[in-house]
Amino acid sequence: MARFVYADNAATTPVSREVIEEMLPCLEECYGNPSSLHQKGREAKEILDSARERIAKVLGCDASEIYFTSGGTESDNWAIRGAAIKMKAKGRTHIVTSKIEHHAVLHTCDALEREGFTVTRIGVDADGVVDLEELSRAVNEKTALVAIMYANNEVGTIEPIREICDIAHSKGALVFTDAVQAVGNVKIDLSTLPVDMLSLSGHKLHAPKGIGALFVRKGVSINNLIEGGGQEKRRRGGTENVAFAVGLAAALEMAEKRLCELPRVEKMRDRLIDELTKIPYSKLNGHRTNRLPGNANIGFEFIEGESMLLWLDISGICASTGSACSSASLDPSHVLLAMGVPHERAHGSLRLSISHDTTDEDIDYIIETLPPIVEKLRNMSPLWEEVVKGNNKNA
């Protein structure tokens, strides 16, 4: 194998050394239960509180507004279900979301729909930007919650959250944003961004899997999702994962410090996009400029994503695809379909998600490695045969 390039940071990231080093003492020495009265408990409580403080400081909110969870999925479930059930008492039984949300959001909304809520799923344009006019028409006095992601995990498009807040708040609805992909990649300041709730997840920013947080703005009241022993101010039961909470705080601080280095990542991303879209019959998925700094998602026609991934993997490159063949359901990515990307191109979509750890040499290697793979697969594709013979209607 010539080289190893991890280009799947949108799926998950390696835990950084600094994060591990901050976490280790919490596992070995400060192992107390933060609810315990004795010294070990007090010590753990102090560390947990300080982790909360550190996260709040980075995000521009108050520590009392941060709740630790088991990750992005739990935060998403809690925010949506907790708000929906609470608002139902006020006669608000309508939920608005988008067609390109993560399944943690989509399936929670589906479940609430089965339980009697009405759900409107807003469409997006060809770049994956939520249709604000459609949103304005959808939100009404019955709307409990507008749940729209900050940035999309597949195509990287960043959504107009401020405008979304204006629209929702004008009708008295709450706003929740899934910022799992955005946090650490985009400057988020909750002192000026008027969302009511925001979710984040550790493993997308070099902290471990299984830790996340939900921001709930002061004055916003939602129901509990997980009942238990009174932890997190009786809002989320379960003995706190102190070490991972510290890891999350450390990772967030690191990400914040490195925001100024993101233009370098963007430059590498743009080189990937520019070079790979030179391959015939390829097209960028997602917004050209208003996208996550590490996300390049490109659709190659006439080939299938899983085959592309297998070849990349053999060549030492880890990436992902929205192809039907690589999903358990054998359906192509709902995000690409919502954007109007034809099935054929969704099939050949490739997501490369890079990070601060990526080097220019890694980018060179991807740019060198991919075109022959595309060519090889096209040469054995009956669809490509038609193109070569000039019979393809779509080409």
Added chain:
Amino acid sequence: MKYSEKVMDHFTNPRNVGEIENADGVGVVGNAKCGDIMKMYLKIDENDVITDCKFKTFGCGAAIATSSMATELVKGHTVKEALALTNSAVVEALEGLPPVKVHCSVLAEEAIKTAVADYYNKIGREIDFEIEKAHDEE
């Protein structure tokens, strides 16, 4: 999900990729929408023996590997023997497929049978077999 070594061998090193000019039977199966398209070409001599078989496939690793394996399994055999080829025989020859990928092997069986049907049509022989469909009709 993990593919067997055999699958990876046939995926990275597919046998009999290509087209046959003036093939005696051609079978195209699948659907670009739901995933896969497989195209099989058969060259058949006067004794009903498949002397050459080539394929082109648009699909996942399993689709490519099963096409490759299927061509190997029918080449040099009679049309009758080819018709007896089941997808489970292809899966077995590949040392197994992940459960979600078994439908790709059904496609290979279907492609061979469709190519034979095309041959029967060309030579005016009655089609006395059924073709199992890999995908439900939409």
